[in-house]
Amino acid sequence: MRRQPANPAYFVVRPVFEAATADATSSALVYGRTFYFSNAKLLDLSDFDFEDPIEQSNKSEPSKTAVALKLTPEGSRILGQWSERNIGSRLGLFLDGTLTDAPEIKSRIDGIIPVGTEFSPQEAAVISARLRRGGAK
Numbered sequence: 001m002r003r004q005p006a007n008p009a010y011f012v013v014r015p016v017f018e019a020a021t022a023d024a025t026s027s028a029l030v031y032g033r034t035f036y037f038s039n040a041k042l043l044d045l046s047d048f049d050f051e052d053p054i055e056q057s058n059k060s061e062p063s064k065t066a067v068a069l070k071l072t073p074e075g076s077r078i079l080g081q082w083s084e085r086n087i088g089s090r091l092g093l094f095l096d097g098t099l100t101d102a103p104e105i106k107s108r109i110d111g112i113i114p115v116g117t118e119f120s121p122q123e124a125a126v127i128s129a130r131l132r133r134g135g136a137k
Helices: 073-085 121-132
Strands: 011-016 026-030 033-037 054-057 065-070 090-095 098-101 112-119
Touching: 011 033, 026 098, 033 090, 054 121, 065 121, 090 112, 098 112, 112 121
Parallel strands: none
Antiparallel strands: 011 090, 026 033, 054 065, 065 112, 090 098
């Protein structure tokens, strides 16, 4: 049986928008742009294989490291269906309540998703360790 995360809300995936809507009134700034979102989530840490995060250095910028997670079969199904219906929309990646990225959906997403791509190697190691603990501090 798969272990459940201690803090599923440590990593949350939800739709984000470039303008406020009736449902999306909270906002966050990432990469100098404001995005709006609601509390509704597509996925949380329980939808990922959080015990095995993937760290990858940026070959052109070694000071930046990406951290990614593999989706569970159910997480992959949920995100695959949502992303297929929402090409051109944005997906908000929230780590510990902070929006870390808001990539535009260009095609169906399933299998692996980034937690963030702009971490220092030290930040990536800390985040990966906390992911392995299921979001527990």
